Amino acid sequence: MPSGQFAGDQVIKFVGMARREQRRVASVRSPKPAQCPRRSPSRGCAVGRCALSRDTDNPLRQDLWRAGHAHAGVWLILALVALRYVDEANLSDGMKWLVRGSIPIAAILVPAAFFLSVLSPHATTPSGIIFLAYVGAVLLAVGVLVLGVGLVRRPAQRS
8 A cells, every 4th residue: 555545545435436235235324322421320321331330240141241242243244244245246136135134134133132131130041032142143144145145156147
């Protein structure tokens, strides 16, 4: 890379070259994160209370929150990489939208299942919301499988 340029220039060029569908999917922004007030701990958000407290009395809650954050990070990166390759895959438009939707939704559902299943500080077992993780896992498997088939399939010969 020539001196005077930085990686941000390449990102801007890539975004400029992205197709309309990629820009539409990538432009979905999350809402502003919840603010936890500093002076009133009783009005804080659930994430702030769990993350900032020294709650060592509930190892199940700690383990599921740790798993939720780990899955969120890894699956979000997987979703971004998959979105990059969707337009190169030999898939119909419907299958492309299936991949574009299923992998990012899975990246939301699985961590949400981990977080929401132990909202109570005194939970000894995960609640039924943990079954959202299975739904997310199926969505991820379908999306990755369809994308993989589309990437290895040869384009139809036109004569």
